[in-house]
Amino acid sequence: MSESRYGVEPLDFDGISTYPIAQRRSKVHVGMFARPVDAGDTVGAFLDTLPRILAGAEFRDLAAALQRARRDKRPILWGMGGHVIKCGLGPVLIDLMRDGFVTGILMNGAAVIHDFEIALHGATSEEVDDELGSGRFGMARETGEYLNRAINAAGRDGIGAGEGVGRFLQDPPDGVGFPHLDASILHEAYERSIPITVHVAIGADIIHVHPWASGEAVGRAAMRDLKLLAAMVSRLEGGVYINLGSAVILPEVFLKALSVARNLGHAVDRITTANLDFIQHYRPRENVLKRPTRRGGRAIALTGHHEIMVPLLAAALKQAGPDR
Numbered sequence: 460m461s462e463s464r465y466g467v468e469p470l471d472f473d474g475i476s477t478y479p480i481a482q483r484r485s486k487v488h489v490g491m492f493a494r495p496v497d498a499g500d501t502v503g504a505f506l507d508t509l510p511r512i513l514a515g516a517e518f519r520d521l522a523a524a525l526q527r528a529r530r531d532k533r534p535i536l537w538g539m540g541g542h543v544i545k546c547g548l549g550p551v552l553i554d555l556m557r558d559g560f561v562t563g564i565l566m567n568g569a570a571v572i573h574d575f576e577i578a579l580h581g582a583t584s585e586e587v588d589d590e591l592g593s594g595r596f597g598m599a600r601e602t603g604e605y606l607n608r609a610i611n612a613a614g615r616d617g618i619g620a621g622e623g624v625g626r627f628l629q630d631p632p633d634g635v636g637f638p639h640l641d642a643s644i645l646h647e648a649y650e651r652s653i654p655i656t657v658h659v660a661i662g663a664d665i666i667h668v669h670p671w672a673s674g675e676a677v678g679r680a681a682m683r684d685l686k687l688l689a690a691m692v693s694r695l696e697g698g699v700y701i702n703l704g705s706a707v708i709l710p711e712v713f714l715k716a717l718s719v720a721r722n723l724g725h726a727v728d729r730i731t732t733a734n735l736d737f738i739q740h741y742r743p744r745e746n747v748l749k750r751p752t753r754r755g756g757r758a759i760a761l762t763g764h765h766e767i768m769v770p771l772l773a774a775a776l777k778q779a780g781p782d783r
Contacts (some may be wrong), residue, residue: 486509525772526756539565543570546764569664571657597665610676620677622649671764696725728756731752731758
C-alpha cells in the first residue's frame, strides 16, 4: 500500500461504543405497516390497510378531525378551486353536505363558473388552446349573461355572490332551465342554507369580460362575502378548514379573515387546517398550514390528485359508521 500524501490520518473506529437496538427509540415498527388487500375487502377495510406512517397517518388524522368536529358541532369549512369541480367531485361533496361534514364553503371564481355550467349544461371546461386563437375563449353567452345577472342582483340586494348564484339556480328567470341541479354544489348549499362565499380577482374569470359584468356589483358582493367568511372563521375554534386546489386566492383570503376574527377578540387557535393538492404551493403551506396553527391546532398536507384523495376521504368518513 502506498503512503498517502494527505496530512490527515483516517479516524480509527475501534473505540466506538454501541448499545442494544432494544434500547433505541424507533420511529417505525411493524404494527404501523400496510397489509395486503383481500379480494373481498370493503372500502373501509381497504383504508384500514394503509400504513400508519407519514401521509397514511395524516390521512387518518384528518378523517378523525372531521369526525370530531361533526360530533362536537364545530365548523367544517371547505375552500375549493375550479379544478375540484371540473374533475367531477360535486356529487361527493354534496353527499358530505348531506352527512353533516360541510358547514361552509369558500369558492374562487373558477369554481363558481364550472359548477354553474354543470347545472346549466351538464358539461364544462373548454379547450383554451383551441379557442384562444379565434377569440372564442370564455365567450359562452349563457355563462357570461346568467352569472353576471345573478351577481348584479346580489350586489343590488346586499347579499354575497355565493348566495346570489344559489338563488338564481333555485329561482331562474322564465326561459332559463337547469336540468343538472343534482350535481351542483351551489344549489345544494343554497337549499340547505349552507353559506358559500365567493372570492375573486377582477379580470381573472371569463365572466368579467362579458358586457353584462359590473365591477360595482362584483365588488359589493365580494365585500359581503369577505365579511361573511370572517364571521364563519370567527367560530372555527375546534373546527376544520380544508383548502382544495386554490394556490393563491383562497389561502390569502382565509388568512385575512382569520386575522380579522382574532383582531376582534375571537379565540381561533385550536383548529385543524389541511391542504389537499397535487403540488404543495407556497401560499397554502404558509397561509393555510403554518401560520394559522402556530398558536395551537394541527396542520396536515396531503399531496395527490383531488379525484382520488377526496373520494377516499369521503369513504373514510362514511365507513366510520352512523355515530362517527
